[in-house]
Amino acid sequence: MTTTPDGDDGAALPANLRFLKGLVTVLTAVMILGVLTIVALLVIRLNADPVPVLVSPGDFALPAGVGAVGISVIDGRTVIVGDDGRVRVYDSESRALLQDIEIGG
Missing domain, CATH: 2.30.30 (SH3 type barrels.)
Incomplete structure (x- = not known):
């Protein structure tokens, strides 16, 4: 019997584990996009010129x-x-x- 590098011996994963694997993959992608969005918003906000409030x-x-x-x-x-x-x-x-x-x- 031959094995693949990731340890899979050719047997398919059960349906509930495939579903869980998909959920983890989607969650990872969403978290990466969220972190990138927060970093981009911080960079944009912190690089903006401050608006002075001039009141005497x-x-x-x-x-x-x-x-x-x-x-x-x-x-x-x-x-x-x-x-x-x-x-x-x-x-x-x-x-x-x-x-x-x-x-x-």
């Missing part, structure tokens, strides 16, 4: 005598923390005051 506290109408302690841009809104203990939320495009919140006591 001077562009917003703070009350007289109030300075900006902190500024942040979140979802199209600009949040400015004033030195008077108030947080002011402005619309980034129209520069209109949306909300004024008192913090502290």
Whole structure:
């Protein structure tokens, strides 16, 4: 009896093992494609030029005598923390005051 290099002696695999072998092969191919896709997306995303967000506290109408302690841009809104203990939320495009919140006591 002759054997092939992979140890198969000419007998066919049972049907359930052939099915399992096919599933493992498909799973391996899908996993390789998934890893390649993730790597490609990371390369594309990390090589993209960052879009700068240019916002100056001077562009917003703070009350007289109030300075900006902190500024942040979140979802199209600009949040400015004033030195008077108030947080002011402005619309980034129209520069209109949306909300004024008192913090502290």
